Each structure stands twice: as C-alpha cells, then as structure tokens.
Amino acid sequence: MDEIRVGDAERSNALDRLGTLFADGYLDVGEFEERTGQAAVARTRGELSMLFDDLPAEPFTLEKRTPSEVELDEKLAAKRRMDTAIYTTLIGGLAVYLVLEIGLDLDYAWVVWPVVGILAAAWYAVFDISDEEDKILEELLEKERSHRAERLKLAAERRKKLGK
Structure with a gap:
C-alpha cells in the first residue's frame, strides 16, 4: 500500500494536518518547513505517511499532571x-x-x-x-490564542510558498 501514488488531495490533506500539528506545537518551524516541503512533492502514500511516524494521531494529554x-x-x-x-x-x-x-x-x-x-x-x-483570577486567566487565554494564531499564520504562509 505504501507504493500507491497520491494526488493533490492527499498532499493537501497532509499539509493541512502538518499545519494543525505545527499550530498545536508538535513541530518547530524548521521541522514544519522540512516536512511541508516533503509533503508537497510526495509521490506515494509511504512518503506521506513517514512524515507523521513520530507524531500523534490525536492530541496527546499527559497522564501524570500535577x-x-x-x-x-x-x-x-x-x-x-x-x-x-x-x-x-x-x-x-x-x-x-x-x-x-x-x-x-x-x-x-x-x-x-x-x-x-x-x-x-x-x-x-x-x-x-475572582476578579484577580479572571484577569490572570484572560491573559493566559490571550497568550494561548495569540501563539496559536501566529503559528497558523506561518503555516498558511508556508502553504502559499509551496503553491498548495
């Protein structure tokens, strides 16, 4: 099955998934650029699937949290x-x-x-x-939103560079 050729739809789905994983913090900028470049020129399912071998299929939550x-x-x-x-x-x-x-x-x-x-x-x-907690939690949520938005912006720019 790894030798079956892929089309633009499969490559586009791989780029979308890589963008989401990048936005969620699973990849740094260098890894993201390298993997999206490989996804853009992938010819087979095997080439696409190897890009995700070390990444979670679903978001991972730590079992042992404080x-x-x-x-x-x-x-x-x-x-x-x-x-x-x-x-x-x-x-x-x-x-x-x-x-x-x-x-x-x-x-x-x-x-x-x-x-x-x-x-x-x-x-x-x-x-x-409390009011004090509300202010702190709002700051944390804003940082989270801002960080994710910046990573999504980088992912979109990378897709444009790849022409996908």
Missing part, C-alpha cells in the same frame, strides 16, 4: 464557560430590552439592564472565579 496543572486547566475551562455565559446574558438582555422598548413600547424596559448586570456578576460566583 494537581496545580489540573487546577489551572479546570479554571481555564471554567473561564471559557463563564465568558460564554456572560456574553449570552448580555445578548439575551439586549434582545429582551429591544422587545420591551421597541416592540411593546414599555416605559420601564430599562429595568432589564440592572438585572443583566446582576446576572453577569453572578456568573463569577457560579463559576467560582
């Missing part, structure tokens, strides 16, 4: 859920306000805003995140 690493991961997940809840509350509040103010022409539609504010503040208690 309690502080587990706690940080849990807090980051809670922060993401809390942000979603707050944004949903704000958007829902805006929708209710518009219906009451414009649709029903109620004079007391403004009451929605203090209720939305109280609900938004309550999410911090529900998810057990």
